[in-house]
Amino acid sequence: MKADILIAGVGGQGQILASRLIGAAAILEGYTVRTGETIGMSQRGGSVVSHVRIGGESKSATIPFGQADLMIGFELCETVRNIKRLSENGRLIVNTQRINPVTVSLGMDEYDTNAMEDALKKTTSNLIMLDGYSLAHQAGSFKAVNVVLLGAAVGAGYLPLSRDSFIKAIEEIMPQRFHNLNYAAFDSGHDLAGRIIAKNTE
Amino acid sequence: MIKLLMGNEAIALGAIKSGVRVVSGYPGTPSTEILETVAKNNDGSIYVEWSVNEKTAMEVAAGAAYSGARTMVTMKQVGLNVASDPLMSLAYIGVKGGMVIVVADDPGPLSSQTEQDTRHFAKFSNLPVLDPSTPEEAYEMVQAAFELSEQVGLPVFLRPTTRICHACSSIDISDSREEHIPSGFEKDSRWVIFPQLSYRRHIEIEKIQVALSLIFSKSPFNTVSGKGSLGIAGSGIAWSYAQDVINDLGLNVKTFKVGTPYPFPVKLAESFLEGLDRVLVLEELDPVVEEALLEIAGSKGLRISISGKKNGATPYAGEFSYELVHKAISDFAALPGADINEPAIPPLPSRPPVLCAGCPHRASFYAVKKAMKGQKAVFTGDIGCYTLGNAKPLNMVDTCLCMGASVSVAQGIKRVEPDTRLFAFIGDSTFFHTGIPGVINAVYNQTDIVLVVLDNSTTAMTGHQPHPGTAKTMMGNVSEKIDIEGLLRSIGVKWVQKINPFDQKAAITAVKEASNVKGVSAIIFEAPCIALVKKPEPLRVDSHICRACGLCIREIGCPSMILKEDGKVQIEPSTCYACGLCSSICPFGAIGGMNHEG
Numbered sequence: 103m104k105a106d107i108l109i110a111g112v113g114g115q116g117q118i119l120a121s122r123l124i125g126a127a128a129i130l131e132g133y134t135v136r137t138g139e140t141i142g143m144s145q146r147g148g149s150v151v152s153h154v155r156i157g158g159e160s161k162s163a164t165i166p167f168g169q170a171d172l173m174i175g176f177e178l179c180e181t182v183r184n185i186k187r188l189s190e191n192g193r194l195i196v197n198t199q200r201i202n203p204v205t206v207s208l209g210m211d212e213y214d215t216n217a218m219e220d221a222l223k224k225t226t227s228n229l230i231m232l233d234g235y236s237l238a239h240q241a242g243s244f245k246a247v248n249v250v251l252l253g254a255a256v257g258a259g260y261l262p263l264s265r266d267s268f269i270k271a272i273e274e275i276m277p278q279r280f281h282n283l284n285y286a287a288f289d290s291g292h293d294l295a296g297r298i299i300a301k302n303t304e
Numbered sequence: 305m306i307k308l309l310m311g312n313e314a315i316a317l318g319a320i321k322s323g324v325r326v327v328s329g330y331p332g333t334p335s336t337e338i339l340e341t342v343a344k345n346n347d348g349s350i351y352v353e354w355s356v357n358e359k360t361a362m363e364v365a366a367g368a369a370y371s372g373a374r375t376m377v378t379m380k381q382v383g384l385n386v387a388s389d390p391l392m393s394l395a396y397i398g399v400k401g402g403m404v405i406v407v408a409d410d411p412g413p414l415s416s417q418t419e420q421d422t423r424h425f426a427k428f429s430n431l432p433v434l435d436p437s438t439p440e441e442a443y444e445m446v447q448a449a450f451e452l453s454e455q456v457g458l459p460v461f462l463r464p465t466t467r468i469c470h471a472c473s474s475i476d477i478s479d480s481r482e483e484h485i486p487s488g489f490e491k492d493s494r495w496v497i498f499p500q501l502s503y504r505r506h507i508e509i510e511k512i513q514v515a516l517s518l519i520f521s522k523s524p525f526n527t528v529s530g531k532g533s534l535g536i537a538g539s540g541i542a543w544s545y546a547q548d549v550i551n552d553l554g555l556n557v558k559t560f561k562v563g564t565p566y567p568f569p570v571k572l573a574e575s576f577l578e579g580l581d582r583v584l585v586l587e588e589l590d591p592v593v594e595e596a597l598l599e600i601a602g603s604k605g606l607r608i609s610i611s612g613k614k615n616g617a618t619p620y621a622g623e624f625s626y627e628l629v630h631k632a633i634s635d636f637a638a639l640p641g642a643d644i645n646e647p648a649i650p651p652l653p654s655r656p657p658v659l660c661a662g663c664p665h666r667a668s669f670y671a672v673k674k675a676m677k678g679q680k681a682v683f684t685g686d687i688g689c690y691t692l693g694n695a696k697p698l699n700m701v702d703t704c705l706c707m708g709a710s711v712s713v714a715q716g717i718k719r720v721e722p723d724t725r726l727f728a729f730i731g732d733s734t735f736f737h738t739g740i741p742g743v744i745n746a747v748y749n750q751t752d753i754v755l756v757v758l759d760n761s762t763t764a765m766t767g768h769q770p771h772p773g774t775a776k777t778m779m780g781n782v783s784e785k786i787d788i789e790g791l792l793r794s795i796g797v798k799w800v801q802k803i804n805p806f807d808q809k810a811a812i813t814a815v816k817e818a819s820n821v822k823g824v825s826a827i828i829f830e831a832p833c834i835a836l837v838k839k840p841e842p843l844r845v846d847s848h849i850c851r852a853c854g855l856c857i858r859e860i861g862c863p864s865m866i867l868k869e870d871g872k873v874q875i876e877p878s879t880c881y882a883c884g885l886c887s888s889i890c891p892f893g894a895i896g897g898m899n900h901e902g
Contacts, residue, residue, distance in 0.1 A: 122472075135473070137471065146657040159551065162545050164467070167627055182650070183649075190645070202867075208861055211654055213653050
């Protein structure tokens with residue numbers, strides 16, 4: 103199995119932890135993994151992108167344009183910003199949460215939600231949009247939005263790694279006091295995406 | 305055991321495996337996690353410190369290596385500028401225990417002042433450099449670097465770049481650890497640099513360069529493979545991209561992977577160049593490999609066309625990508641370019657990094673801005689999170705040069721513009737790093753500046769490392785806290801005030817007063833970085849009271865404040881730290897605690 107997964111969002115949303123969880127789950131299933139991301143300046147509310155490459159022979163962690171099998175967008179605008187890396191009709195999970203950059207609040211730039219959603223719909227039909235922020239909040243913390251989205255990717259059948267591997271990866275990587283919260287977050291995304299896919303194929 | 309490791313973690317674990325005993329460094333993206341990983345995996349036998357700056361770190365490591373210990377010092381590329389004084393002499397003196405100098409370069413640059421290339425420093429100082437192309441190679445290279453350092457008696461550079469430091473690979477690591485018991489410091493004239501010694505050592509060092517080139521021609525980090533009349537040479541991450549592109553294109557070319565750019569593996573390079581008509585060199589930043597190949601081709605009288613930066617085939621500035629390398633190789637091999645079908649996307653708002661919601665620096669900048677409204681003032685800035693104070697709407701950083709420069713640049717401006725009030729902003733960690741000599745200079749030369757120390761009790765930008773003002777060390781033990789106020793007073797700064805910047809009234813009054821002091825005055829804005837405190841309940845905007853004037857957003861640009869469609873303001877609860885700066889600005893009292901109506 104070979105899968106290139108791109109995660110795009112805003113610094114502070116837990117993308118890097120998400121990429122580590124995918125990496126740990128993939129290693130548990132016996133795959134080689136490469137990940138790459140921009141940390142540093144970008145963390146402070148800037149755009150953050152993580153590349154995760156499972157299996158395959160590539161020597162570099164960066165996924166070339168048009169080659170990501172799956173993209174997990176943690177924020178709408180950042181998803182659109184990086185959509186050029188998604189493969190033709192690739193799989194896309196999008197958290198509909200909108201995080202306004204300061205440039206928008208100051209009136210320097212515009213955030214056109216409808217145009218962005220339309221652009222994503224035109225790019226791929228393998229698209230699931232969900233409100234990860236609310237699901238995370240219901241699971242116990244808005245911070246768990248990253249794990250909600252991973253759950254959604256697995257539940258939709260977009261990420262070919264098992265739920266069990268992710269449960270083990272959470273155990274391995276995260277402090278114990280956060281385990282139950284994150285199991286709940288994973289399952290809420292998993293179940294919702296599963297239902298959406300089932301409905302779409304009806 | 306197979307683990308997913310970041311390049312920086314791999315370097316740290318490789319050093320531990322090699323029996324490193326002393327590790328020093330100064331934080332700097334993208335190098336910081338190396339030293340932190342050593343500390344995290346320390347069984348107690350390794351001494352690990354965050355030094356006050358890179359020069360100090362280099363000297364601590366040198367002393368330990370004189371004493372026979374395997375040592376490692378870590379920094380980012382601009383840190384090496386600070387450490388270049390000990391570096392240049394150390395190359396003459398040499399070491400006894402293996403010493404690895406890890407310097408992380410930052411093509412792009414993604415979070416640095418310059419795109420300087422540490423491979424030049426290796427050449428300049430006559431020290432060998434290893435240039436990893438993947439995190440797993442970095443793991444191997446750091447171990448080889450210790451061996452090599454002891455073999456030739458010189459420090460060895462390991463020079464990863466951001467895409468190696470911050471990339472992860474599944475790496476098979478071993479828990480075993482080599483035992484290296486330091487022999488201790490032995491008194492000898494070889495440790496005392498004198499002109500006579502330097503002359504003798506210089507002759508030796510040049511001989512070692514020749515020997516190193518031969519050693520490197522047999523190194524597993526340098527490989528020649530394939531055949532044909534076209535050749536592709538590469539180093540670092542550019543080599544990894546090149547391999548992927550060559551595979552994807554199914555290209556048959558002769559390749560030369562260079563893992564040791566200096567001293568250049570001349571013998572191996574000659575075998576690469578043999579029979580070639582044309583060569584493409586792929587490397588980020590400066591044309592180090594390209595120049596080495598040109599030199600060999602020139603000295604051997606080979607008629608080979610060598611493409612790279614010098615003929616514009618690849619750029620000097622910025623980082624490489626798969627796409628850039630794909631185009632360079634396609635052009636070189638006269639293949640049609642890839643058809644990239646880019647999806648149409650609407651205009652997107654830009655998202656620059658900003659000061660966090662609740663960041664005390666925002667309050668500090670705002671207080672100075674308010675106090676100096678209508679006055680002629682220049683605000684010199686420095687390196688840290690607070691460089692982000694340059695963004696709108698604060699606009700409070702007029703200059704930024706390098707670590708510690710805020711203090712001294714302000715003095716130069718003041719000497720040319722005596723009527724302007726000069727404020728030098730510097731963070732606590734940067735103050736200890738290289739800020740103090742500038743303050744002494746201003747006191748000594750009686751220059752009127754206001755020093756503004758932004759003391760958030762941590763080195764925030766690089767991920768919250770301790771420093772001399774925090775009473776903690778990297779080994780965790782409590783050390784004597786170095787008091788910034790006491791230090792300033794002891795060097796002759798007579799007017800010093802410590803203020804919480806969120807007390808805006810007191811802060812503005814103090815700034816006005818400080819700006820009228822003759823000589824050096826200092827304000828220490830004390831408030832911890834929000835990442836160090838438990839997040840309190842967020843503030844709320846009472847939408848019945850909010851008049852949609854937008855003043856709060858326009859004045860401070862807090863990322864937690866969102867403009868709703870009706871022009872009223874809303875606070876994002878997940879990021880608000882209830883610092884209260886917005887509520888002190890609101891003329892209608894619309895912003896308050898959780899009991900406030902939403």
